[in-house]
Amino acid sequence: MKIKVGIILALLMTCFTAPLAEASIWENFEMTFGEYTLKDYLEEWTESQNSSDENEKTDDTYTVVEGDNLYRIALNHAIPLFALKEWNELTEDLIHPGDVLIINGEELVEALTTTPKESIAASPASETEKSVPAPKAAVPPAKASGKEMMVTATAYTAYCKGCSGTTAYGIDLRANPNQKVIAVDPRVIPLGSKVWVEGYGEALAADTGGAIKGNKIDVFIPSHSNAMEWGVKTVKLRVLN
Structure with a gap:
């Protein structure tokens, strides 16, 4: 003046x-x-x-009128909604005409909206993370329990004569050529059993065959040439479950 x-x-x-x-x-x-x-x-x-x-003093407070809501009040006064609720110790969004709200708390806004900057140093990858585990050798699991037997093992493909490509257990071998599956006699090895076969590795007993009787199995091999190379073998089999 x-x-x-x-x-x-x-x-x-x-x-x-x-x-x-x-x-x-x-x-x-x-x-x-x-x-x-x-x-x-x-x-x-x-x-x-x-x-x-x-x-x-008036600038620091606002009196709620009919039709107000917290979102609109925060927007009109350019303050964060969470800060408005924090200043007024509101746990819900319900307000009533005549309520007097604190709308100016600059220090609190700064404290609530400032995130401490933390320097995050990239930690070097551990030796375990760097190393890639070598493929497991076809050896029986050390602590596996279950019956063990010697079996005669032949090989088949998903495209053999008379083969549909789908196992008795419902696995589509043509769509899943990397699946480890063997055909068994269910009276000897129940379907669904997980097994280990010497020279083949862990597999699922998921198929049957007319010629597969007693201690005889058929191992699934995707490639016809590899299946022929397998030939007929006498191998050790262990039921894992």
Whole structure:
């Protein structure tokens, strides 16, 4: 607010030249310049300061009116919704007309929205992560329990004469050429059994065959040439489950 030079001069004259014995300070303030007195100025200035303080307080709060919701209030005042709820200790979004909400908490906003920066050093890969395990050799599991037997093993493919490509257990060998499957006599080795076959590895007893009787098995090999190379073998078989 601009202060007139005349008022300043009058104030100085009042403070330093007016006899205190003859009049009080407020009486000296009654010196006028036209219709505007120093007392008027001081009262006006005090009122403006009080009004400013009230406005500042008002800026820090908001009174809820009909139709308000927390999201709209946060949006209108450019503050995060979570911060608005935090300042007012709200655990839900329900508010009522007449509620007074704190809408100014700059320090809290900064504290809540600032994420400490952490330097994350890339740790070198361990020797275990770097190393690729070598393929398991076709040896029986060390602690496997189950019956063990010697069997005669032949080989077949998914495209052999009279073969549908789908096992008795429902596995499509043409669609899954890498599946380890053997044909068994279910009376000796139940279908669904997991087995280990010497020279072939772990496999699933998932097929049968008219010529597969007793201690005889047929191992599935995708390639016809490899199946022929297998030939007929007497191998050790262990049932794993």
